[in-house]
Amino acid sequence: xxxxxxxxxxxxxxxxEHHDLIEQAATLEGLTLTGFATRHLVxxxxxxxxxxxxTQLGREQAETFLRALEAGEAPQGVDRLTRHFxxxxxxxxxxx
Numbered sequence: 001x002x003x004x005x006x007x008x009x010x011x012x013x014x015x016x017e018h019h020d021l022i023e024q025a026a027t028l029e030g031l032t033l034t035g036f037a038t039r040h041l042v043x044x045x046x047x048x049x050x051x052x053x054x055t056q057l058g059r060e061q062a063e064t065f066l067r068a069l070e071a072g073e074a075p076q077g078v079d080r081l082t083r084h085f086x087x088x089x090x091x092x093x094x095x096x
Contacts, residue, residue, distance in 0.1 A: 012037075
């Protein structure tokens with residue numbers, strides 16, 4: 001895998017206790033402090049962005065939405081969104 005150049009810096013201020021804890025966790029995972037922080041910050045940031053980008057419907061909501069689409073009751077702009085995202089069906093997330 002090709003490594004991209006790392007041109008940006010991120011400075012954090014943490015308590016001594018937090019620093020020691022993070023350093024211990026990095027050591028346990030065989031990572032440098034920078035590697036550990038980068039891995040976990042990027043993972044967390046990815047989850048946050050996905051959470052805010054994706055609209056998840058429960059089964060009942062998805063069925064109601066799909067019935068409205070099939071009945072031709074789709075709000076204005078759905079055709080444009082369908083073309084943009086390149087699909088006509090929506091993934092359904094099972095409710096726990």
